Amino acid sequence: MSLRDAGDPVELAARYNEQGADELVFLDITASSDNRDTMVDVVARTARQVFIPLTVGGGIRVVEDARRIIHSGADKVSVNTAAVHRPALITEVSNEFGAQACVLAIDAKRNTKGGWNVFTKGGRVDEGIDAVEWAARGEALGAGEILLTSMDSDGVQTGFDCALTRAVSRATKIPVIASGGGGLPEHFIEVLTDGEADAALAASIFHYGTYTVDQLKAELEKAGVPVRRTA
Amino acid sequence: MITVVNYGAGNLRSVENTLAEVGATYHVTQSAAEIDAAAKLILPGVGHFGQMLRALDDLGIREALIRKAKSGAPFLGICLGLQAMFESSAEAPEQKGLGLFPGSVDRFPQDARCPHMGWNEIVPREGARLLRNIGPKPYVYFAHSYYCPVIDATAATCHYTRHYTAVLESGNIFGVQFHPEKSGPLGLKIIKNFVEL
Numbered sequence: 001m002s003l004r005d006a007g008d009p010v011e012l013a014a015r016y017n018e019q020g021a022d023e024l025v026f027l028d029i030t031a032s033s034d035n036r037d038t039m040v041d042v043v044a045r046t047a048r049q050v051f052i053p054l055t056v057g058g059g060i061r062v063v064e065d066a067r068r069i070i071h072s073g074a075d076k077v078s079v080n081t082a083a084v085h086r087p088a089l090i091t092e093v094s095n096e097f098g099a100q101a102c103v104l105a106i107d108a109k110r111n112t113k114g115g116w117n118v119f120t121k122g123g124r125v126d127e128g129i130d131a132v133e134w135a136a137r138g139e140a141l142g143a144g145e146i147l148l149t150s151m152d153s154d155g156v157q158t159g160f161d162c163a164l165t166r167a168v169s170r171a172t173k174i175p176v177i178a179s180g181g182g183g184l185p186e187h188f189i190e191v192l193t194d195g196e197a198d199a200a201l202a203a204s205i206f207h208y209g210t211y212t213v214d215q216l217k218a219e220l221e222k223a224g225v226p227v228r229r230t231a
Numbered sequence: 232m233i234t235v236v237n238y239g240a241g242n243l244r245s246v247e248n249t250l251a252e253v254g255a256t257y258h259v260t261q262s263a264a265e266i267d268a269a270a271k272l273i274l275p276g277v278g279h280f281g282q283m284l285r286a287l288d289d290l291g292i293r294e295a296l297i298r299k300a301k302s303g304a305p306f307l308g309i310c311l312g313l314q315a316m317f318e319s320s321a322e323a324p325e326q327k328g329l330g331l332f333p334g335s336v337d338r339f340p341q342d343a344r345c346p347h348m349g350w351n352e353i354v355p356r357e358g359a360r361l362l363r364n365i366g367p368k369p370y371v372y373f374a375h376s377y378y379c380p381v382i383d384a385t386a387a388t389c390h391y392t393r394h395y396t397a398v399l400e401s402g403n404i405f406g407v408q409f410h411p412e413k414s415g416p417l418g419l420k421i422i423k424n425f426v427e428l
Contacts, residue, residue, distance in 0.1 A: 017415070022350055022372075048248050053372060053413050073244045075374075075413060097242075098278055100346050100374040144346055144374075173341075175348050199349060228350045228370035230415060 010045045016206060017050040019213035020230040024050065025078070025147070025201060027105075028058030036065070040072045047073025055147070057105050063092050070097055078103035078147055081120040084127055084134070087141055094142025099174075104143035106131055108164055109151040116150075116164055123151045135168045135176075146172060147201065150180040157183025157204060162195035169196040177201050185211070185219035192225050233257040233426065234269035236296070238276075238286040246275045246309070249412040253423040263295035271428070272299050276311025280336065280377070281323025283311055293329065300331050305403045305428045307361075313399060313406030314379060322377050331404060334380045343392045346376045351389050353397040353409070359386035361398060361405050363424050365417055371397070371409040372418070379408060403428070 013024050024046070028039050036059055043056055056069045057078030066077045077097075083089045083104060094102040107123050108116040108131035116131035135146050148168055150161035160181040169176045178197035182188055182205055191197045205211055211219075217227045233250055237243055237259045250257045257273075260266065274296065276283055287293045300306045300316075308316050317328045320336035328336075339345045350370045355362045362369070378395035381388055387398035389408070399406040405425065411418035 047244060048251070051245075051249060051252065051412060051418055052415050053374075053410075070242055071244065073248065075245070099376070100277075100348055145348060173344050174346070175344060198344065226352075229368075230417075 009042050010049075012207070013046045013050050013054075016213055017052055019206075020217060020228070021052065021206075021213045022199070022228060023053040023055065025055045025057070026074075027078070028056075036068075040068055043069060043072040043074050055103055057103070057147075060093075061086075061089070063089075063096050066093050066097065066101075070101065076101045076103050076145070078105040080105040080107065083138070084118060084120050084129065087137065090138055090141040090143050094144065099142055099144030102143050103145045103147050104135070104138035105147040105149070106135060106138070106168075107149045107151050108161075110161075110164075116167075119151055123154070131164070132167045132171050136171045139172045139174050143174060145174055146176045148176055148178055148197075150178075153181030154179070155204065156181060157187075159183070159187040160191035160195055160197070160200070162191055165191055165195040165197040169198070175199065183210075185216055185223075188216060188220060189223045189225060192220070193223075232269075233271050233273055234265060235259045236266065236272065236274045236292070237261055238283060238290060238292070242277065243275060245410075245412040246273065249419060249422050250426070253419055253426055255422075255426040261290050261292070263290075263292045266292055266295040266299055269299060269304060271305045271425070272296075272307070273425075274306070274308045274312035274315065276309060276313075276315060278311060279322060280311065280314060280320040280328075281326040283315055284323070284326045284328060287315075297329055297331065300329070300404050303403050305425060306405065307425050308406040309412075310375060310408060310410060313396075313408055314377060316399070316404070316406055317379060320377060332382060332384060332399065332401070334382055336377045336379050338377050339392055346374055347378075347391045348374045350414075351391060351409075353387040353389045355387040355398065356385070359398060359400055360428065361400055361407070361421055361424050362387060365420055369417055371407075371411070371414040371421075373409045375408060379406075 061082040175198040179201040182202040384401035386400035389397035
């Protein structure tokens, strides 16, 4: 679950934790240095009351950025734009904190050739790189997980891009988290089965109270997808 | 009072937050004398088997940990802290483990999605003290590429490409492969069980 600017992040994190969220992701897509100080504080306060894995991304350019976030209580950091421009960052973070703490976030958008290109800067810049190849390279460089967002479906809640998640999942041997497009329980069922994703991330569906985490999990369970139920 | 071993590599923040949440008092140490004096000990672990064991040797605390484990004081290893209790690991074949338990830690096969990262169900053995009153279908959070074999002291197993040790319990020595500090209310309960031993 990703917390965009939809309320106090610490409060939301606590609420989703109570609803049975499996992990939390804080993505600061603006990521100015002022915001990073705020983020460190948000992470520290969240980690004192929420006891599930916490991934934090946005503006991580060097190992020291990752260290501040991890020492404030995050379990994993996600790298995106800076890793595209300097892929060694993935290896540096992975060597320092372990592959399990190094998430490669990829924003992918369909191109005209039937594939997907990597976009950076919060989805504004087309890097002209093949997203599936980049995912495989990220794994080779030391990433322990891929957070894969479809820019075509992000925010519109009409379903995940299952062809994208399937392609990335088959090209890698690390967990792939699908993001972008989850609006209905069917979408989650589809991406976790046909889409071959290991996990699914959602924001709007929970922020706007369409479903609670537990209601969504109940639907997944009915469809035979193994889930952790807490409520 | 819980003594938490800081060998320098891992981030102890989440273990500390968890102990604070269950109302335990704790302190963090790197000293053999304080390990010898500990009433209850937690050995958290994250990172690389070889690096961890070398760090324990550099700090001169390997023998103190082995003494403590054999003293009967409750001793809990978490994740790599569990793996360190075995004789060796495929992650660093040249490096000796603490050797509290027989056998070697192995890597998940190359064709498996690895690390094994995420929530998975564990199957407890009846009477496991660390797992008292945790309820049915316990799901806990794992993040690891290497696994401990199932041995006599195994108190719960998990299945990921094979059955392996998720919880180990022998006298007052305990180990968990998953991260109780990241396993929600169930994880807090497990830590509380340890604190209340």
